[in-house]
Amino acid sequence: MKTGLFHTCKNYKVQYLPKDILSGIIMAAVSIPIAMGYAEVAGLPAVYGLYGSVFPILLFAIFSTSPQFIMGVDAAPAAIVGAALATLGIAPASEEAMQFVPMVALFAGVWLLVFYLFHAGKIVDFISTPVMGGFISGIAVTIILMQIPKILGNSSGSGELVELIRHIIKACENINIVSVILGVSSLVAIVVVRKFAPKFPMAVVVMAAGVFLTCVCHIDEYGVRLLAEVEPGMPSFFFPELGKVNLTQAAGRGLMVAVVIMAETLLSENNFAFKNGYKIDDNREILACGVSNLAAAFVGCCPVNGSISRTSMNEQYGGKTQVVSITAGLSMILLLLFGTGFIGYLPVPVLTAIVISALMKVVEFDLAKRLYEVSKNEFYIFVAAFLGVLLLGTIYGVIIGMLLSFVAVILRATNPPRAFLGVIPGREGFYDRKKNRYAYEIEHVLIYQFSESLFFANIKIFQEDIESHIKDDTKVVIVDAGAVTGIDITAADRLELLAENLQKRGIRFYLTEHMDTVNVQMRKLGIGHLIEEGHVRRTITAALYDAGLQEPYVLSGLDERKQKFLMSIPAEAENTLEEFTWAFGEDTVEEIEKRVHLVLENIQKMPDLENLVEQGLEKYMETWHSLGVIDEDEFLRRMELHMDELSKNLSAQDNRAVILELIEKRRRRIMEQVQKEHPEVLERLEASRVRLEHRLEKQNPEAAKRLHEWEEKIKKNHEKNTDR
Template sequence: MSERGQAGSSRIVSRIPGLTMLRTYEAAWLSKDVVAGLVLTALLVPQGMAYAQLAGLPAITGLYTSILSLLAYAVFGPSRVLVLGPDSSLGPMIAATILPLVVAGGDAQRAVALASALALLTGAIMAIAGLGRLGFVADLISKPTMIGYMNGLALTILVGQLPKLCGFSVDAGGIGGEVVGFVGGVLDGALVPAALGVGGAGLVLILVLHRAMPRAPAVLVVVVLSIAASVGFGLGERGVELIGVLPQGFPPLTLPQVSVSDLLALAGGAAGIAVVSLADTIATASAFAARAGRTVDGNREMVGVGVANIAAGFFQGFPVSTSGSRTAVAQQAGARTQVTGLVGALAITLILLVGPALLRNLPQPTLAAVVIAASISLADLPATVRLFRVRRTEFALSMTAFFGVVVLGVLAGIAVAVGLSVMNVFRRAWWPYQAVLGRVPDLPGYHDVRFHPEAELLPGCVVVRFDAPLFFANARTFRDRLEQCAATAPVPRWIVVAAEPITDVDTTAADMLLELDLALNARHVHLIFAEMKDPVRRKIDRYGLTRTIDPTHLFPTVDAAIDAFRRETGAEWGPSPEPP
């Protein structure tokens, strides 16, 4: 092969992480990856089926989705340890997106087609965004709003699964309707004691094992015991719904048959799912990469997860995300590379081809127990309490996101969460922290007089700090603050702006500075800047502000500005009863 051909081949290999992994694969890793893959399969099968039903889809689609997402991410995913698949946090979002479009009577085939189209849209959004280097969108949801969103999601999932845990179903919209329907069903005698017994026991056992023996395959233990109880006690004859025999064989390549109007209706849900999936993936990838001393490439993760979604969409699957719990299980079992995922995909495929009746006696309430246990793990009450203690504003944001999910629904809830995060960023830039600075004896530098009331001030000179870039939204706030300083008695001769936190000045702010400087000059007050960054200084020059603002009033440091003022006025530091 020519040198050019070899170089081209190397570039292709470097852009496909799975090929790079195989080229550097060590034989000693194989046994560990195989064992971890088999352990992972025991978790993937019941969870995949449970989360498919959470999304309003047939249980078998959860296995199809698991297979294709594992295969695709093994090839295109940059992480060596992340495990993708159906996720409890996405299930309600998928259901909220596709179920309103399903015709009356609950056409399962149409629901699957819509879910597959949703996966294709989600994957396309993520892959295109990753190729466009937009991985930063994971930062659209702040941690407090994500905590609130997940808490609301946990409550929504739990309430929605309670009827299934008790052996009956509820046809209601919204969490309020589901609570009323559940209570009504119990009072009307719809509860199946055997269903509640096997489901409740399974839920308790999962929670106990997770706490007492965190490395034990709790879900697998519960699935095996539930199947044994189903056979031994004839639960199917006692009114307990069972999984039954799964369809045999591998799903065929299928292009979802949906209309253009369906795609438009699915687009909003796909965008929300993409944001949540990416945020979850980046958070999980960062946590596990940090343990191994690696870094995370958000853009490549977007591409990898996007391709996994596209692959699932072409084989009757639905949108997927990273699972922190399944990734932890794989790592604890000794997983070294994505060969673990390949083994898991192969094992699930063999179950479909050879043993589709293996899980026929698995009770449906057990799957509800698996989902409820997952929902409980989504909630983070200690973090919510901590927010209340340390920062009430972020606690309020978290609770608003929580009620957004509970009251408005899952899709509206994620919109609320993203909106709150963006508004919080804008609020901080709109009304940034501002401070008057003074000199504190025996403490270098200049400090906020609100936290250091003993600070000394320089008569005739006010030093202020504005902790944000100057732009159209906060230009008036900045001007009002400086005019407030100029209106004090006695009137200061200099107002020194400690400009190091000001990282930008837009044209609106530049016009404001021009008008402000003229107004202050008319009152014999000079506007002084210290520690202005070079890029900002160049913009000041380009805007022509130095025609009004004296270039000699631009100092490299606050100390330099203070020294110049003292030389000019002879002022000395001293206490001030009331800073401006």
């Protein structure tokens, strides 16, 4: 564990100082509008965002082990607190809100310290990315909807989606055009500049422009609302009046905020650490967050959180250590002492636009798109958490998302990867018969691989898989339990029953390859007699030997001649295209086509095209070069399909005809070689060609048509030359 204060400033290098100071000043400038906006979201006067940008940031810098991460008033905690106020019927900026919000920060800090003492950072492992993404996105969209009425010149909305939409509709009845123009133009300016110049602090410029318009154009005279004036000076310390606060609600919301702060901060900090090649101490970061939130509470502010957006900006400007945070905190002190006069001139629509622009970066619809393409189940979890927050509030959103995460885990465990294994002649080990065309079942033996721990929710699948694949002549059932790390009592009872039923049918049953801890569990669960009776063996080979079977095994559906042939095939050469299917799945055809084009490009560089006939394609395939005869035959056919894509150097018909003829010669050579050396494969090669033709005609009908025309033309020319 990393100890000591100012950890990131140890062995400090002087050359870091200019960039650290510059980045710190920029962090302070950027934090002014964002922190003020989020303070309003949390139900506090805007100036409390500045108060929360001094001591919390400085204390985080003292305790943190992350050289880059920036702490501050941020979206998620502010939104949770703001939503809590709406749920409890507490008016923003009221005396009750001024008491309740800091108490939530206080409890959040206390909970974080408890997490620190119990090393509870692993809680984060139970909050999946879809849940966190949907939760944060739901909060961000909720706040954006709350802010829209302020752009229209009204007060902010409250409640969940239905109430927020009603408030927006009502606000549309009394629109202030100047406010709308000011807010929309500010938002557009920030979004556009951020796209083309992400380093430029446009939010600060927009804020300055709003103050300028107030001073010069007096836009407040046109009904545009301004922030309340603030007296200069440091914040006074907050002492809660316990009688005015619902402590149960504050503690509950504080717990939720603490979990979100810990999860979001640790996940983000570890991402930055991994990307930039340094390590952090997770537990020390929890302590830093806890101390920062206690500091926020003591100045009357809302909870604070690690800011991804400000940390990204710090990274862009080259900040190296927490001297950045110290500079930002000191800059904010100077602002509070000497520069708060501008706050009373800041138009509310401008500040609202800055908040909305910041929240737009928080909404993770790009994550939703990625999940939809990769994992539908995780996409639905994201949507459930998102809609839960939007429709029902933050608490229900988190609960729904986490429940669905556990459901997804259970569903995944109930349908684990599993396979039936066989033997490849001449090879050691056992192979999935579906993925290896030359893997054959051992005669009278069923070998079943189950890749998940056995428990109440999946033992039925385990049992049904085995029973449905037992044949009349099956004498041995062997389970490869290498991935089984545990068994529960339900699975133990079913396993015992399965062994008994198989024994009654004269079938030997074995459990193999598992860890010794599973044997310990079996004994504790009362099925240790299976071990004593010989149903447990350390390896599949040991189980086969116990059943009276030794190498070479007799394989089902394979005579001695064919087995001898298979033993002569190189290990890597018999299933390259099957490996393509295994590796690339739905993109298999596309990936094969890429290699076809690569080989075509190499052919154009060949000094002697006749080499194609003699040597084949292996030397031109680069990383995926090993080809069996059937695979090479298919590859050559696909090349013929793309002859019209050769470069202009080979555009003449006679050149194309030459290459087509060479390819066809190679295919004939393959046929002759198979007929001479392995006639038993000839029938399979011919059947493969027929299937391939049908497949290619479906995949690329136009190219197949052109190829057939070319072949017909070459055939006629060949017949004409023969007649002469």
